Amino acid sequence: MTVVTAQHADPRLPGRALCVGGLSFRLRARTVAVCLGLALLALVGAAVTLSTGDYPIPLPDVVRALVGDGSQASTFIVVTLRLPRLLTALLVGAALGLGGAVFQSLTRNPLGSPDIVGFTTGAASGALVALLIVKAGPAGVASAAVGGGLATALLVYVLAWKRGVQGYRLVLVGIGVSALLTSVNSYLLTRADVVDAQYAAAWLTGSLNGRGWEHVGPVAAALAVLVPALLLLGRRLRMLEMGDDVAKALGVPVERSRLALIVLAVGVTAVATASAGPVAFVALAAPQLARRLTGEPGVGLVSSALMGSCVLVFSDLAAQRLLAPTQLPVGVMTGAVGGVYLAWLLAREWRSGRS
Amino acid sequence: MARAVGTLDRQGDVVPASRRSVTALRGAGLLVALAVLVLVALLSVALGAKPIPLSEVVDVLVHRGTSNEAVVIWELRVPRTILGLAVGAALGLAGALMQALTRNPLADPGILGITAGAAAAVVVAIAFLGVTSLVSYVWFALVGAAAAAVVVYLLGSAGRGGATPVRLALAGTAISAALMAFIQSITLSHTDVFDEYRFWAVGSLAGRDETVLLQVWPFLLVGCLLALGLGGALNAVSLGDETGRALGAHLGRTRALGAVAITLLCGAATAAVGPVGFVGLTIPHIARAICGLDQRWVLAYSVVLGPTLLVAADVVGRLVARPGEVEVGIVTAVVGAPVFLALVRRRRIAQL
Numbered sequence: 001m002t003v004v005t006a007q008h009a010d011p012r013l014p015g016r017a018l019c020v021g022g023l024s025f026r027l028r029a030r031t032v033a034v035c036l037g038l039a040l041l042a043l044v045g046a047a048v049t050l051s052t053g054d055y056p057i058p059l060p061d062v063v064r065a066l067v068g069d070g071s072q073a074s075t076f077i078v079v080t081l082r083l084p085r086l087l088t089a090l091l092v093g094a095a096l097g098l099g100g101a102v103f104q105s106l107t108r109n110p111l112g113s114p115d116i117v118g119f120t121t122g123a124a125s126g127a128l129v130a131l132l133i134v135k136a137g138p139a140g141v142a143s144a145a146v147g148g149g150l151a152t153a154l155l156v157y158v159l160a161w162k163r164g165v166q167g168y169r170l171v172l173v174g175i176g177v178s179a180l181l182t183s184v185n186s187y188l189l190t191r192a193d194v195v196d197a198q199y200a201a202a203w204l205t206g207s208l209n210g211r212g213w214e215h216v217g218p219v220a221a222a223l224a225v226l227v228p229a230l231l232l233l234g235r236r237l238r239m240l241e242m243g244d245d246v247a248k249a250l251g252v253p254v255e256r257s258r259l260a261l262i263v264l265a266v267g268v269t270a271v272a273t274a275s276a277g278p279v280a281f282v283a284l285a286a287p288q289l290a291r292r293l294t295g296e297p298g299v300g301l302v303s304s305a306l307m308g309s310c311v312l313v314f315s316d317l318a319a320q321r322l323l324a325p326t327q328l329p330v331g332v333m334t335g336a337v338g339g340v341y342l343a344w345l346l347a348r349e350w351r352s353g354r355s
Numbered sequence: 356m357a358r359a360v361g362t363l364d365r366q367g368d369v370v371p372a373s374r375r376s377v378t379a380l381r382g383a384g385l386l387v388a389l390a391v392l393v394l395v396a397l398l399s400v401a402l403g404a405k406p407i408p409l410s411e412v413v414d415v416l417v418h419r420g421t422s423n424e425a426v427v428i429w430e431l432r433v434p435r436t437i438l439g440l441a442v443g444a445a446l447g448l449a450g451a452l453m454q455a456l457t458r459n460p461l462a463d464p465g466i467l468g469i470t471a472g473a474a475a476a477v478v479v480a481i482a483f484l485g486v487t488s489l490v491s492y493v494w495f496a497l498v499g500a501a502a503a504a505v506v507v508y509l510l511g512s513a514g515r516g517g518a519t520p521v522r523l524a525l526a527g528t529a530i531s532a533a534l535m536a537f538i539q540s541i542t543l544s545h546t547d548v549f550d551e552y553r554f555w556a557v558g559s560l561a562g563r564d565e566t567v568l569l570q571v572w573p574f575l576l577v578g579c580l581l582a583l584g585l586g587g588a589l590n591a592v593s594l595g596d597e598t599g600r601a602l603g604a605h606l607g608r609t610r611a612l613g614a615v616a617i618t619l620l621c622g623a624a625t626a627a628v629g630p631v632g633f634v635g636l637t638i639p640h641i642a643r644a645i646c647g648l649d650q651r652w653v654l655a656y657s658v659v660l661g662p663t664l665l666v667a668a669d670v671v672g673r674l675v676a677r678p679g680e681v682e683v684g685i686v687t688a689v690v691g692a693p694v695f696l697a698l699v700r701r702r703r704i705a706q707l
Contacts, residue, residue, distance in 0.1 A: 110525065159696055172460070172699040176692050179465075179632050183688035186557045187681070194550045198542075201549065205539050281532050328540060335536025343529040347513045350522065 031294045031303060038290070038306035042090065045313035049086050050078055053320070080212075088211040089312045089330070091219045092272040093282060097290070097308020098230060099269035100283030101299045102261055105237050112171045113284040114269045118178035120278040122152020123270065124204050125181045125188075127277075131200045132192040141203065142274035149273055152177060153266040157259075206279030206331030208316050215275045222271040227305075230264045234301045237261060241298050279331045281338035282308050288342065311338065381646050388659045392440075392666075399436040399666045400428055404678045434565040439669050439683070440662040441568060442560075442624045443634060445575050447661020448582045448654060449620040450635025451642060455589040455650050456613045457523045463636040464621040467527035471534040472503020473625040477555060478538050482548040492555070493570045493626040500622030506530055508614055558631040558684020560669050571623040578619030579658070585613055586651030593650060631684045633691030634661055640695065664691065 050062045057065070057074050064070040065078040100113040114120055126148020130136040136144065160173040185204075189197045236257040239247040244254050269283065289311070290303035315333040322328070401412045407424050415425045416433075446464070453462040464470045476499025480486040486495065510526040542549040591604030599606055624631070642656035668686035675681055 159700070162700055169699060173696055176695045176699065179636070180688045180692035183557070183632060183685045186553065187685045189553045190557050190682070194546060197553060198546055198549050201539070201553075202543055205543065280536065284528070284532075326544070329543065332536045332540040332543070335532045335539070339529045339531070339533030339536065343510055343526065343533070346522070346525055346529065347510050350513045 028294075028296070031296060031300060034290070034294045035303050035306055038293075038303065038310055042306065042309045042313055045310060045317060046086055046090070049089075049313060049317050050082050053077075053082070084213045084216045085208055085211045085316070086313065087216045088219065088275055089208055089316045090309045091216070091223055092208075092276045092279065093286070093309035093312030094227075094305040095219070095223055095268040095272035095308070096279065096282040096312070097286035097304040097306070098227065098301060099265045099272070100308070101287040101290075101301050101304035102230065102237065102265035103283070104287050104299050105241055106258060106261060106265075107171050108241060109171055110288055112174075113287075114265070115278075115280065115284050118152050118156050118174040118181065119149045119266060119269055120273065120280075120283075121178040121181040121185065122155075123149035123273045124185055124278055125152070127203055128185055128188045128200055131203065132188055132196055145277075146270040146274045149270045150266060152181065153262070157262060202329060203277050204331075205329040206277035206334070207329035208276055208312075208319075209327050209329065211275070219271050219275045223268065226264055226267050226271070230261075230268070231301060233257065233261055233264065237301075238298070277329075277331065279312065280335040281342075282311050282334055285338040285342050286311055381652050384645055385652075385655060385659060388656065388663065392659055392663045395663050395667045395670070396436055396440060399439065399670050400432045402670050403427075403432065403673045434568065435560050435563070435669070436666060438563055438565075438568045438627060439560050439666040441572065441575050442628050442631070443662030443665030444658045445578060445620040445624040445661070446631060446634040446665065447638035447642075447657040448579060449617050449624070450637075450661075451639040451650075451653050451657035452582050452585065452589075452613050452617055452620075453635065454639045455593060455653070456610060456617075458593060458595075459523070460640070462523075463632075464617075464625070465531070465630070465632060465636075467523060467617075468503045468507045468530040468534065469500045469527075469618065469621045470625055470630045471531040471538075472499040472501075472506075473497070473622055474552075474556065474630060475499055475534045475538050476502070477626070478541050478548060478552055481551050482541050482545050493567070493623065496626030497574065497619075497622040500625065501618045503530060503534065504614055504618045508610075555629045557682045558629040558687075559682035560628055561680060561682070563628060567627050571627045574619045574623035578616045578623070581612060581616040582620065583654055583658070585609060585616070586654050589613075589650035589654075593648065629684060631665065631687055633687045633695065634665055637691040637695045638664060 047059060047062070050066075051057050051059050055077055057078060061070055061074050062078055065075045066083075068075070070078070096114075100115075103114055104110055104112050106112070123145040126144040126146070127141050129148070130141045130144035134140065134144075156170065156174045156177050159177070160170045162169070189200065192200065236247075236252050239250050239252045240254065240257060240261075242250075247254050247257075272279070286308040287299040287304040290307040291299050293307075294300055294303050311334065312330065315337055316330045318337065319328040319330045319333040322333075397409060397412060400416070401407050401409050405427060407415075407428065411424060412428065414420075415422070415428050419425060419429070450463060453464070453467060454460060456462075457467070473496035476495040477492050479499075480492065480495040486492065507523065507526045507530050510530070511523040538552075542552050588604055588609040591599040591602050592606060592609055593599075594602065596606060621635075638657050638661045639653060641660055642653045646652040646656050665683065665687065668690055669683040671690070672681040672683050672686040
């Protein structure tokens with residue numbers, strides 16, 4: 001296998017093209033540094049999550065417990081209680097970041113995240129029907145959420161289809177469908193018993209409370225399939241960003257690629273929603289936050305996924321510890337912190353006159 | 356102009372015949388819309404759990420009387436219809452104003468964070484200040500809406516570029532997300548607040564008596580007048596910042612006055628009936644589809660079409676689930692969404 005590096009031609013995008021066999025990637029020093037930094041940050045968050053709490057465990061003991069060499073108590077707390085929750089947070093965050101990045105890139109709109117395009121609301125509708133009308137258990141709720149989300153995404157795609165799907169129309173149709181479903185959701189909430197309704201509302205917020213290994217397995221398995229496929233299609237995503245005509249001229253099968261990307265992005269978002277509920281704002285904010293750090297013109301898949309993980313891990317940490325012993329759902333935290341942070345970031349950027 | 360066949364208007368400019376006929380057509384269309392509105396309002400008084408024939412409705416409306424029907428009409432249906440008319444006009448107008456000001460076809464009280472501001476204030480009032488009457492919600496909702504509008508506007512206009520459409524939408528989304536999280540954290544830990552809030556949040560005309568209208572009408576009236584007066588300035592704004600400024604439009608003043616009008620209209624309407632979606636989003640699109648891009652006509656049509664949609668939706672909600680009813684917020688969404696989707700598919704809405 002030969003590894004060839006070459007200086008990138010475009011002076012505005014300094015970077016190196018890395019060719020491994022038949023595949024070639026463009027690497028940019030700043031992007032790589034940001035990705036490494038985010039990975040490190042996620043690791044720090046993980047260490048803090050595993051070692052602190054009602055029962056603090058020193059870091060060396062955590063490591064010992066992880067490699068199967070710790071005391072019974074610390075092994076139980078770290079491996080059975082804290083690790084699955086942490087892994088769920090990492091995986092769900094990455095999935096939401098990825099899904100958001102693909103949608104924002106396809107729609108060429110920072111607001112084009114799954115939250116806005118109706119997927120999250122559809123998942124919520126499915127879950128509400130399962131919770132309040134069918135009275136299903138957790139597994140039933142999760143599959144109803146995925147089903148509702150997929151059906152909504154399909155509906156939005158079909159409704160937006162008109163000799164191809166144009167990004168802006170997809171967002172508009174998504175907003176329409178999602179507003180419709182929002183009222184259906186609030187209607188369902190008013191017709192239910194108050195205890196059921198409040199339980200449903202808590203689910204709708206998105207929470208990582210009480211997540212065990214049975215939640216980690218499905219997410220990990222689904223992501224192991226979906227993420228490589230998405231990363232491979234990432235090259236086509238770059239070309240689609242240049243516009244349909246340019247992409248066509250570059251030999252990209254536009255509609256087929258877009259459909260495949262949408263299906264995969266909906267897939268990762270659905271898996272995330274099934275295990276943690278529709279956690280607000282991560283899919284919307286993570287790609288934008290990552291883009292501002294890397295300074296790239298478009299959203300990046302890897303950096304968005306890492307940023308999503310960081311956001312969710314630290315939000316969950318805050319949700320657990322901030323008002324202890326009250327455990328807030330992580331969705332409350334992502335919404336509040338993410339919203340305020342995005343507002344601050346926008347204000348800072350606009351004040352410095354960079355956009 | 357060689358082919359300028361027409362008359363002179365007051366300024367002495369030549370008004371082409373074609374433009375005069377367009378104006379006449381738009382005026383006639385507005386009259387038709389007004390007639391439909393009157394019909395819908397009459398139906399709203401006539402239909403419900405106990406249907407009353409239209410002839411009797413007219414008779415009772417003219418002569419009053421003391422029959423059971425008269426009591427139903429005057430005590431229940433007329434106040435409800437008037438509230439529907441007022442709120443519908445406010446929401447339609449606010450939507451048109453917002454879409455013109457931000458030059459954003461997606462602008463809607465929800466997207467710019469104003470509904471969330473009102474809702475957050477109402478939740479605080481219920482949870483921490485022990486407010487339980489609808490009448491008192493109004494003040495909190497108004498303050499919340501105003502605060503959210505100010506924060507979103509300040510955030511959106513920070514820096515040199517001023518408040519561009521994309522900035523306002525992003526700022527609104529960010530503030531909304533934070534506020535919704537705040538609402539959730541309160542409603543999830545207070546069951547009684549959640550119980551109160553979920554019925555307000557669905558958006559309904561039921562059980563809102565005339566005291567609610569008495570509380571909000573001054574705000575709605577001022578907001579309406581302010582909005583209708585901005586039509587000409589909005590036409591300049593719609594040409595873009597540079598062109599508008601070159602034409603002598605006071606962009607800052609127009610935006611500030613528009614924001615005040617939007618806050619008054621949305622805050623009062625949301626306080627009165629809860630967040631009713633889709634009227635503000637859909638009505639301006641329908642208005643533009645009928646009368647084109649002249650903002651003065653768009654505003655006029657929105658004032659008439661908004662209440663038509665809201666009251667018609669309320670009537671439908673009363674009919675489909677007799678003797679119970681489906682809240683108006685649900686019906687506007689179910690009715691408004693397909694209209695909106697059809698418009699999105701048919702017209703190039705992205706280019707406003």
